[in-house]
Amino acid sequence: MAEKPRLKLPSEAKKGDVIQIKTLIPHIMESGQRKDKEGKVIPRKIINTFVCEFNGKPVFTANLEPAIAANPYIQFSAKVDESGTFKFSWKDDDGTVTTAESKITVA
Amino acid sequence: MRQLTRRQAVVLGASGVVVALAGWNGEVLADTKAAAEEIAKFTGGKTAEKGKIAIELPEIAENGNTVPLSITVDAPMTAEDHVSEVLVLADGNPRPGVARLQFTPLSGKAEAAVRIRLATTQNIIVVAKTSKGALFTEQKLVKVTIGGCGG
Amino acid sequence: MTLGRILTAGVAAAVVVVAGFALQANDPAVAKDKKAKAAKVVVPLDTKGDASVRPWKRYDRWPTRDMAKYNTLAHLASPPAPKEPRKLPEGLTGDPAKGAKLVADRSRGGSCLACHVMGPAGGANLPGNVAPDLSEIGKAGRDDDYLFNYINDARVYNAETVMPPWGSHGLFNDQEIMDMVAFLKTLTKPAVFKTELDDPNKRPAPVEKRDNLDPLENPGMWAVEKAQAMWKQAGANGKSCNTCHSNPTAQFKTWAASMPKWEPRLNKVLGVEEFITRHARATMGTEWLMETDDNRAMSVYLHFLANGTPMQVDTTSPGAKAAIARGEKLSHRKIGQLNMACSDCHGIVANHWIRGQWLGEPKGQLDHFPTWRTSLQTVWDIRQRFQWCSVNIRGDELPPDAKEYGDLELYLASLNQGQKLSVPGIRH
Numbered sequence: 001m002a003e004k005p006r007l008k009l010p011s012e013a014k015k016g017d018v019i020q021i022k023t024l025i026p027h028i029m030e031s032g033q034r035k036d037k038e039g040k041v042i043p044r045k046i047i048n049t050f051v052c053e054f055n056g057k058p059v060f061t062a063n064l065e066p067a068i069a070a071n072p073y074i075q076f077s078a079k080v081d082e083s084g085t086f087k088f089s090w091k092d093d094d095g096t097v098t099t100a101e102s103k104i105t106v107a
Numbered sequence: 108m109r110q111l112t113r114r115q116a117v118v119l120g121a122s123g124v125v126v127a128l129a130g131w132n133g134e135v136l137a138d139t140k141a142a143a144e145e146i147a148k149f150t151g152g153k154t155a156e157k158g159k160i161a162i163e164l165p166e167i168a169e170n171g172n173t174v175p176l177s178i179t180v181d182a183p184m185t186a187e188d189h190v191s192e193v194l195v196l197a198d199g200n201p202r203p204g205v206a207r208l209q210f211t212p213l214s215g216k217a218e219a220a221v222r223i224r225l226a227t228t229q230n231i232i233v234v235a236k237t238s239k240g241a242l243f244t245e246q247k248l249v250k251v252t253i254g255g256c257g258g
Numbered sequence: 259m260t261l262g263r264i265l266t267a268g269v270a271a272a273v274v275v276v277a278g279f280a281l282q283a284n285d286p287a288v289a290k291d292k293k294a295k296a297a298k299v300v301v302p303l304d305t306k307g308d309a310s311v312r313p314w315k316r317y318d319r320w321p322t323r324d325m326a327k328y329n330t331l332a333h334l335a336s337p338p339a340p341k342e343p344r345k346l347p348e349g350l351t352g353d354p355a356k357g358a359k360l361v362a363d364r365s366r367g368g369s370c371l372a373c374h375v376m377g378p379a380g381g382a383n384l385p386g387n388v389a390p391d392l393s394e395i396g397k398a399g400r401d402d403d404y405l406f407n408y409i410n411d412a413r414v415y416n417a418e419t420v421m422p423p424w425g426s427h428g429l430f431n432d433q434e435i436m437d438m439v440a441f442l443k444t445l446t447k448p449a450v451f452k453t454e455l456d457d458p459n460k461r462p463a464p465v466e467k468r469d470n471l472d473p474l475e476n477p478g479m480w481a482v483e484k485a486q487a488m489w490k491q492a493g494a495n496g497k498s499c500n501t502c503h504s505n506p507t508a509q510f511k512t513w514a515a516s517m518p519k520w521e522p523r524l525n526k527v528l529g530v531e532e533f534i535t536r537h538a539r540a541t542m543g544t545e546w547l548m549e550t551d552d553n554r555a556m557s558v559y560l561h562f563l564a565n566g567t568p569m570q571v572d573t574t575s576p577g578a579k580a581a582i583a584r585g586e587k588l589s590h591r592k593i594g595q596l597n598m599a600c601s602d603c604h605g606i607v608a609n610h611w612i613r614g615q616w617l618g619e620p621k622g623q624l625d626h627f628p629t630w631r632t633s634l635q636t637v638w639d640i641r642q643r644f645q646w647c648s649v650n651i652r653g654d655e656l657p658p659d660a661k662e663y664g665d666l667e668l669y670l671a672s673l674n675q676g677q678k679l680s681v682p683g684i685r686h
Contacts, residue, residue, distance in 0.1 A: 003480070006473055006474055008474050018215030018216055019215075022474050023474075024473075024474045024477075026477065026480065028635075031224070033201055037318070054213060057211075057213060058209075058211055058213070059211055059213040059214055060208070060209065060210060060211065060213075060214050060219070061208075061209040062206055062207070062208050062209070062219070062221070063207040063208075063209075064206050065202070065204040065205055065206060066202070066224070067197055067200055067202070067204065067205040067206075067223050067224050067225075068205065068206060068221060068222070069172060069173035069174070069221075069222040069223055069224050069635075070172075070173070070635045071477050071635060072221070072222070073220070073221060073222045073474065074219065074220075074221055075177075075219060075220035075221070076208075076218065076219045076220075077214055077215045077216040077218055078213060078214060078215055079184070079212070079213055079214065079215030166455055167384075167455055167461075169464070169632065169686035170633035170686045171633075172632060172633045172634070172635065173632045173633075228383075250384070250453075250455060252384060252613075252614030252615065252686075253364075253383065253384050253613045253614040254613060254614065254615060255368060255372055255386070255612035255613045255614070255615040255617075255650075256367070256368040256372060256596070256612065256613075256650040256651060
């Protein structure tokens with residue numbers, strides 16, 4: 001699944017603001033509970049970790065289980081005291097990591 | 108000494124005993140042994156105080172495949188005192204784990220929203236841990252609707 | 259002024275006017291459009307092939323039942339309704355405990371609870387209210403004969419009934435029906451609901467509040483981007499949509515709101531999805547079969563471009579009128595093993611709960627298609643919706659490009675005139 005993650009967060013804020021960040025990544029989140037037509041279990045394949053950093057410092061991390069719905073939506077907050085770059089990363093069970101970035105100007 | 112809730116008693120007394128906690132009026136039974144074990148691991152066996160957590164869920168989920176869930180922990184988020192980790196469980200799913208959310212002072216607020224899968228009507232249980240070692244918990248029942256024609 | 263000067267001035271004015279038009283028509287897209295309208299261009303459509311896979315194969319993960327023995331929208335096959343109630347089989351007695359399980363068994367066509375509140379049956383868990391509350395039927399003075407026959411085939415008492423012919427159509431056998439009769443006779447007290455939400459008469463009708471055009475709320479919106487990329491893809495003959503339609507945002511502001519439409523060359527009603535297949539094939543040599551991701555994405559996009567436009571389909575031309583009349587008739591045809599018509603659920607018993615789902619009326623049912631389905635994490639167009647309705651009531655579906663579906667879609671559109679498009683929708 002090479003579809004790009006989607007982000008919604010402001011590009012500007014005032015110092016000390018707590019902003020809301022919405023993220024969504026297309027992903028089947030195969031739970032490992034489903035069976036195929038022959039009755040064989042379809043192996044689990046999910047995004048198991050989401051990390052948000054700001055200027056290199058961790059802001060928020062989520063460890064996900066198969067109970068997270070397909071196309072995982074993760075919304076959280078961040079307090080911004082300086083301008084900089086948010087880095088987001090999603091780690092798949094198979095080890096691949098998808099990343100995205102967003103800059104913010106903080107006055 | 109606070110009155111122990113039944114859940115707290117389970118957490119303290121869980122030693123391989125299967126405890127069925129009534130989710131609702133004795134009819135919606137959930138085998139919370141697996142959930143209780145997860146909670147015990149998270150809290151290190153300590154009791155969690157009920158409160159400080161707001162759980163937002165639809166009263167009836169339109170289907171079990173994607174249910175919006177919002178969690179807010181009423182707590183400061185300073186370097187000295189902040190919510191560090193939140194455990195989210197669904198006690199009626201094949202496995203109770205939903206997510207572990209790790210907050211930092213940079214989170215600003217201990218709040219998050221996700222969309223979850225629910226196998227059936229059940230309780231969402233949230234346990235929050237702070238950097239000072241305090242533990243809070245809350246739970247909410249969510250009904251998963253039943254399809255019309257049997258599918 | 260002399261005549262000469264007046265004429266010269268007139269010509270000059272005319273030249274200015276013509277120049278004005280030329281400036282307007284500088285945008286080649288608009289010019290092509292105007293030229294097309296002026297020339298009454300017949301839109302290229304493939305008229306030879308099918309617009310969906312042949313032979314038509316049911317979707318994966320749908321029930322695999324073969325219901326050829328029962329009516330579909332394309333053919334009649336169901337056995338005729340009995341004329342007389344049956345005599346109860348000799349010596350048949352029912353077990354109410356077994357009956358209690360059977361009435362709640364969803365694998366038998368939804369279970370009685372889909373339509374009836376039935377006292378404690380099924381834990382009174384979100385029963386529906388399409389049909390009468392049977393919680394006190396044990397006190398209603400109905401004898402076994404009556405109850406048996408009502409379940410077996412209610413048409414012997416009411417020819418217009420919505421109640422499926424559970425016995426006549428082989429969903430339950432005589433013993434099972436008798437078990438259910440025995441259970442019904444134990445029902446003498448109103449149902450006790452755990453919450454107000456379980457009581458269908460107190461459950462509030464659902465209101466869709468989500469922002470369906472927000473890509474973080476509605477993954478259906480990603481189809482718009484996908485289609486925008488498809489727009490520029492060259493087909494087998496080197497042309498893309500963009501070749502003739504270089505400004506889709508301007509050119510398709512209202513088109514989808516005028517669909518579906520009667521197409522005389524094919525002698526059927528074409529919806530947007532089938533139009534896409536036939537037009538892409540004819541103009542670019544591109545295959546975008548109905549019920550493929552590509553086709554659905556393009557249908558989402560073409561509807562999306564007309565969002566906010568009130569639906570306005572042709573209902574007056576002879577072809578359209580005849581199609582709508584056929585569509586209305588089809589909406590009344592009882593189909594499937596459960597023997598139901600569109601007009602049963604979405605007419606006679608509309609605005610009621612079928613188990614935990616709300617049955618809507620036809621108005622408002624088309625303006626959000628194609629829609630994202632949250633329970634399936636995929637986009638459905640209206641034809642797939644028609645197909646599922648059939649399969650769900652245990653009837654066979656038709657291929658998505660069936661002419662009957664076209665008639666039905668145009669009839670449904672005629673009931674939705676003026677509804678503003680908002681696509682992609684988001685629904686369970």
